[in-house]
Amino acid sequence: MDMTVANRIEAERLAPVTTAAKPAKVTAKDVNVYYGEKHALKHVNVDIPDRGVMSFIGPSGCGKSTFLRCINRMNDTISSCKVTGLITIDNQDIYDPALDVVQLRARVGMVFQKPNPFPKSIYDNVAYGPRIHGLANNKSELDQIVTASLEKAGLWGEVKDRLQDSGTGLSGGQQQRLCIARAIAVNPEVILMDEPCSALDPIATAKIETLIDDLRSNYCIIIVTHSMQQAARVSQRTAFFHLGTLVEEGPTEQIFSMPHDQRTQDYITGRFG
Amino acid sequence: MTDIVPQPAPVIPVRRPSAEQSATRLKSRYAVERRFKALGLGSLMLTGLFLLLLLANITLNAIPAFSEHAAVMDVTLDPAVIDPDGKKDPAILAAADYASLTRAALMTAIPGVEGRAAKKQLASVMSSGAADDLRAKVLADPSLIGKTIKFPMLLSDDADLYFKGEGVKASSRPGTGTITASDSKGQITLTSADNAFAALTDTVSKFDLEKDDGGLVLKSSMPSHLVALNGGLVKLSKISPSSATGEVLTPLTSAGPAVGSAWQFVTYGAPEGNRQVNDQAATFLEKLKASGVVQKNFNWRFFTSGDSREPELAGIRGALVGTFLTLLVTLSLCVPIGVLAAIYLEEFAPKNWLTHIIEVNINNLAAVPSIVFGLLGLAVFLNYFGLPRSAPLVGGLVLALLVLPTIIIAARAAIKSVPPSIREAAIGLGASKQQAVFHHVLPLAMPGIMTGTIIGMAHALGETAPLLMIGMIAFIVDVPKGLTDAATVLPVQIFLWSDLPEAAFQQRTAAAIVVLLAFLLLMNGAAIWLRNKFERRW
Numbered sequence: 113m114d115m116t117v118a119n120r121i122e123a124e125r126l127a128p129v130t131t132a133a134k135p136a137k138v139t140a141k142d143v144n145v146y147y148g149e150k151h152a153l154k155h156v157n158v159d160i161p162d163r164g165v166m167s168f169i170g171p172s173g174c175g176k177s178t179f180l181r182c183i184n185r186m187n188d189t190i191s192s193c194k195v196t197g198l199i200t201i202d203n204q205d206i207y208d209p210a211l212d213v214v215q216l217r218a219r220v221g222m223v224f225q226k227p228n229p230f231p232k233s234i235y236d237n238v239a240y241g242p243r244i245h246g247l248a249n250n251k252s253e254l255d256q257i258v259t260a261s262l263e264k265a266g267l268w269g270e271v272k273d274r275l276q277d278s279g280t281g282l283s284g285g286q287q288q289r290l291c292i293a294r295a296i297a298v299n300p301e302v303i304l305m306d307e308p309c310s311a312l313d314p315i316a317t318a319k320i321e322t323l324i325d326d327l328r329s330n331y332c333i334i335i336v337t338h339s340m341q342q343a344a345r346v347s348q349r350t351a352f353f354h355l356g357t358l359v360e361e362g363p364t365e366q367i368f369s370m371p372h373d374q375r376t377q378d379y380i381t382g383r384f385g
Numbered sequence: 386m387t388d389i390v391p392q393p394a395p396v397i398p399v400r401r402p403s404a405e406q407s408a409t410r411l412k413s414r415y416a417v418e419r420r421f422k423a424l425g426l427g428s429l430m431l432t433g434l435f436l437l438l439l440l441a442n443i444t445l446n447a448i449p450a451f452s453e454h455a456a457v458m459d460v461t462l463d464p465a466v467i468d469p470d471g472k473k474d475p476a477i478l479a480a481a482d483y484a485s486l487t488r489a490a491l492m493t494a495i496p497g498v499e500g501r502a503a504k505k506q507l508a509s510v511m512s513s514g515a516a517d518d519l520r521a522k523v524l525a526d527p528s529l530i531g532k533t534i535k536f537p538m539l540l541s542d543d544a545d546l547y548f549k550g551e552g553v554k555a556s557s558r559p560g561t562g563t564i565t566a567s568d569s570k571g572q573i574t575l576t577s578a579d580n581a582f583a584a585l586t587d588t589v590s591k592f593d594l595e596k597d598d599g600g601l602v603l604k605s606s607m608p609s610h611l612v613a614l615n616g617g618l619v620k621l622s623k624i625s626p627s628s629a630t631g632e633v634l635t636p637l638t639s640a641g642p643a644v645g646s647a648w649q650f651v652t653y654g655a656p657e658g659n660r661q662v663n664d665q666a667a668t669f670l671e672k673l674k675a676s677g678v679v680q681k682n683f684n685w686r687f688f689t690s691g692d693s694r695e696p697e698l699a700g701i702r703g704a705l706v707g708t709f710l711t712l713l714v715t716l717s718l719c720v721p722i723g724v725l726a727a728i729y730l731e732e733f734a735p736k737n738w739l740t741h742i743i744e745v746n747i748n749n750l751a752a753v754p755s756i757v758f759g760l761l762g763l764a765v766f767l768n769y770f771g772l773p774r775s776a777p778l779v780g781g782l783v784l785a786l787l788v789l790p791t792i793i794i795a796a797r798a799a800i801k802s803v804p805p806s807i808r809e810a811a812i813g814l815g816a817s818k819q820q821a822v823f824h825h826v827l828p829l830a831m832p833g834i835m836t837g838t839i840i841g842m843a844h845a846l847g848e849t850a851p852l853l854m855i856g857m858i859a860f861i862v863d864v865p866k867g868l869t870d871a872a873t874v875l876p877v878q879i880f881l882w883s884d885l886p887e888a889a890f891q892q893r894t895a896a897a898i899v900v901l902l903a904f905l906l907l908m909n910g911a912a913i914w915l916r917n918k919f920e921r922r923w
Contacts, residue, residue, distance in 0.1 A: 189812060191736065214815045222813035228806035230825055240824070241814040291810070298814060 137162035137332040138183060138302060143197035145178050145187065152178050156197070156358045158351060162301075165324060165333045167343035167364070170353035171379065176336045179353070180304050183334065184220035185213050201302065218245050221295030225307040227287030229279030229294070234271050237279040237290055238262060241298035257297055265293035266323050285316025292323060296331075303327070305335040309342065321346050340380055344368050352376045443902070446895035453684040453697060454548045455537035456511070456673050460490040462523060464531045473527045483516040483523070487538055495672055497636045499570060506665045510673075512539040514686075514698045537680060542696040542889035543661040544670055548679060553667045554654030557613065563644045564629075566614060569637040573619060575612060575629045583626040585610060585650060600625040605658035614648035615639055620664050634668045661888065687896060691862045692878065696889030699882070701897050703864045707777055707857070707872030708846065710865060714781020715788055715845050720838055722785075723792030724827075727834075730793070731800045732822050751790035758787045759854030767855060774856035775871040783851045788841040795837020799830040832919035839912040843905050849876040875901050 136159035145153035153175040160166045168176035178187070185206060187193040199206050206216055218241070229237050238258045241247075248254035258275070262268040267289045271282070279290055288308055295303055305324070309317040324333060324346045337343050343350050344364060351361040352371070360373045371377050378384055402410070464471065467481040488508050492498065498507050515538035522536070523529055540548070562581035567574045575582075586601060589610070594601040600623040603610060612619045612629065617637030623630040657664055673679050691703030734740040762783035766772045772779050803826045811821035852858070857873050858881065865872035873881070875897060882894040 184813065186809065186813060189809075214817055217813060217815035222809075224806060224809060224813070226806055228804075228810045230807065230810065231829065240811075240816075244814070244816050244820055244824075294810075294814065 135162065136160060137201060138334070139198075139200045139203075140179070140182075141198040143179065143182060143195065143199060145175070145182060146194040147190070148192040152356055153182075154356045158358055158361055160332060160334060161349070162332045163329060164349065165328045165335060165347040166349045166351065167347035168334065168336045168351050168353060169338075169340060169343050169379070170359075171384065172338075174353040175356040176351075176353040177306055179358075180306055180334060180336050183302065183304055184217050184222055186222065188213060218298050219300055220302045220304060221298065221300035223288070223291050223295055223303065223305040223308045226311050227284055227291055229282070229287050229290050231278060231280050233276045234279050234282070234290060235275040238293050238297045241294060245298055247298065261293040261297040264296055264327070265289045266319065266326070267293055283316070285312050285319055288312060288316070288320055289323065292320075292327075296327070300331065302332045302334065305333065307336050307338060310338060317342070340368070352379060354379070440902075443895050443898050446892060447899045449546075449549045450687060450889075450892040450896035451684050452549070452681050453686065454540045454545045454679055454681055455515075456491075456494070456540060456678045457535055457537045457680055458490045458494050458678060459533050460486055460519065460536045460538075461533045462486065462530050467523060467530050468527075473530070475524060478524055478527060479520060481520070483519045484513070487511060487515045487519060490536070490538065494676065494678065495669055499636070503665060506663070507669055510541060510544045510666055510669050512541045512697045513695060514539045537682070539697060540679075542887060544666070545697055546888055547662045547667070547670050548674070548681070551655070552671075553609075553660070553662075553664070555651060555671070556654060557649045557651045559646050560612070560648045560650055561645060563642055564612070564614065564648060565642040566619070566637055566640045568633075569615070569617065569640045570633045572630070572632055573640075575614075575619065575631070577627055580626040582624050582629050585621075585624055585629075586626050589624070597623060600628070600630065606656050608655070609653040609657050609664050611651040611653065611664070612648060613651050614643040615641070618651065618668055634665050635672075687893070691864050692860060692873070692881070693862060696885075696887045696893060699890070699893055701875065701878060701900060703861055704873050704875045704878035704897070705900075706864050707780075708874040710777035710868055710872065711780040711784060711852075711874055712842055712845060714778055714868065715784040716838070716842060718781065718785040719788050719792050719841065723789050723838075724796050724834055727793045727796030727800060728822055728827065731797050732818065732826070747790050747793050751794060754850075755787055755848055756850040756854065758783050759851030761786065762851060763854045773869045773871075775859050775861070775873070776869045777865060777872045778868040779855050780852050780857050780872070780874065781868075783855060784845040784848060787848060787851060788845050791841040791844060792834075792838055795841065796830065796834045799833025799837065800826060802833060803829045832915055836912045836916045839908050839915070843908040843912075846904060846908065847876055847901065849880055852877055875904075
């Protein structure tokens with residue numbers, strides 16, 4: 113198992129990215145999350161660089177999704193959830209009471225585990241974000257945004273003739289790419305992806321992974337995944353979470369080839385999880 | 386989380402039943418299943434049977450109410466009666482005595498009726514609505530004055546029922562011997578030297594009849610016996626073998642003898658006491674029928690007129706309009722309040738003890754007996770706010786109280802059934818909570834909300850008790866024109882009619898029930914259609 117992963121890393125990382133040199137886009141300092149009495153995330157410290165892909169791996173319930181949802185404050189919608197510590201994007205505290213959460217979510221897009229297009233037309237799905245944020249002054253600008261977003265998401269060729277068809281009529285992989293197009297239509301800086309391929313077949317997964325690879329030159333992408341192969345394939349840095357703590361974080365090839373922590377070693381070699 | 390360490394598999398002690406045992410067990414399991422299915426099917430069929438019986442009964446009762454009988458007669462529109470001044474002033478035309486014209490037409494159609502009682506009897510064959518119809522026709526076209534027109538005159542409810550029913554079951558047999566009439570009209574005596582009535586006395590002797598001067602006195606609880614002679618008809622009241630006393634129903638052409646086959650015994654098989662139409666009226670109706678002027682029409686009046694004390698004139702228009710206005714008030718109050726309350730409770734309200742108490746109480750309100758809402762309406766809307774009694778406005782307010790919990794519960798369920806992923810998608814894009822709800826959740830919940838609303842409205846449509854409390858049970862003839870006019874609603878109209886003794890009202894009650902059921906079916910059908918059309922799957 114570990115050999116396969118190592119081989120893949122060797123094969124796919126032809127030009128290892130020097131992530132350490134980049135400035136941190138998202139920074140977390142001593143982040144704790146509580147669901148009522150439950151201490152779900154403990155003392156997480158991490159720097160996430162811009163223009164790259166960071167993957168969070170770990171067994172179910174380890175807190176990786178919880179942490180992801182802290183970055184665009186989706187946890188605000190859960191009333192029992194309490195977040196302490198500091199999370200900054202471009203050195204700005206996102207839990208600052210003066211900061212508008214709606215503005216934050218326009219900067220931090222999110223793609224969910226299950227494709228969740230609105231039951232509206234493909235066009236309206238992509239146009240919804242720009243509309244509510246007033247990003248387009250007229251119809252032609254909106255058309256441009258929709259077209260560009262769909263092109264960036266690699267979906268334009270497949271849907272350009274049926275933009276008025278319902279978004280829910282697409283296949284699972286197309287729906288997920290539509291959700292990515294919808295997220296990038298508001299021109300975010302950070303894109304959060306919560307297990308974006310777990311509901312998709314291998315071919316659709318491959319397309320999404322290619323897309324993520326294309327997008328990383330423009331965005332800071334954070335992806336939660338259960339698939340270690342996927343983390344190895346798409347990300348430059350990887351963080352391993354276990355039982356609510358961030359165990360280890362580093363360049364992907366290092367995490368998969370010579371992790372410092374025994375728990376990481378056990379997890380990536382399939383001994384638990 | 387734990388390392389996988391090979392452990393010896395625990396042994397589960399299994400007692401394998403023999404093939405015979407398992408076959409028996411299997412058989413009994415299937416038998417239980419079969420019994421359950423048979424019971425379920427049985428109860429379903431029983432329910433269906435009762436439903437079918439109920440519907441068939443109501444429909445069969447209602448069918449006669451959807452038709453009416455009228456007699457087409459020549460009516461002379463006498464200018465001296467309608468418009469003595471010749472000015473064609475609508476006020477004068479409207480005030481004229483049209484009843485005298487219709488009566489005259491009837492007298493012409495059935496000549497030879499004499500005596501106050503008989504004339505009154507003849508007039509009662511016709512509905513008072515005939516004169517009203519004639520007035521409407523003349524007012525619509527005053528140029529008809531002075532002409533003689535063919536006009537369908539509505540018959541009274543009893544006459545109508547007579548034609549819808551089996552009539553008098555008349556039968557006749559030829560007489561033998563000679564009888565002689567003492568007079569041609571009024572109370573007369575028929576005498577026979579050769580005991581011509583002996584055949585009849587034998588027939589009636591099985592009834593326990595009183596004797597008077599050697600004659601048997603006939604009763605109304607037995608079939609009526611009549612004698613047809615000299616072109617007239619005599620109803621016998623006392624008979625002996627040699628003579629008979631009776632009342633002339635149709636005048637004879639002459640008094641005097643009739644021999645052998647020139648006269649007949651006529652029997653009305655249905656006893657007069659069991660009929661709404663007496664023998665005198667029956668002869669009039671039979672005459673009308675024989676002259677071919679009676680026609681059966683669809684009873685449009687039932688749908689176009691308000692309530693009336695005369696069954697043949699009574700309609701459901703007033704009740705339908707009242708129902709419509711009441712439901713309009715209910716709908717326009719319930720939908721916004723109910724839906725917004727549901728949205729607030731489901732999406733925005735903090736989950737604390739207060740909202741919990743509110744939720745529980747909304748559910749409790751849905752179970753409160755409807756009469757309580759009526760009392761509340763009486764105390765609050767009528768007594769405190771002084772709103773008009775019997776008005777659709779108040780009815781609508783009361784029904785809104787009744788339906789609101791239903792709509793809130795349905796709307797909450799519909800909102801809850803929208804997958805959270807849709808909310809997350811919107812919120813993740815930077816939509817505010819309110820935008821997420823109104824742009825995405827509400828449109829998706831709308832079919833469910835509409836279904837709940839329609840079912841709630843159907844519930845309100847059939848509601849009677851609370852409306853009784855606020856005075857919508859009054860006898861109201863006029864069709865309401867506004868929200869504050871006195872009105873009644875369809876179920877209350879049914880309740881009112883069901884109390885009336887006339888057979889024709891019983892049929893109208895059934896007909897009104899059919900209309901109500903049709904509306905209910907329509908609304909429930911609409912709810913199902915909406916649900917199927919707009920239901921989305923994720």
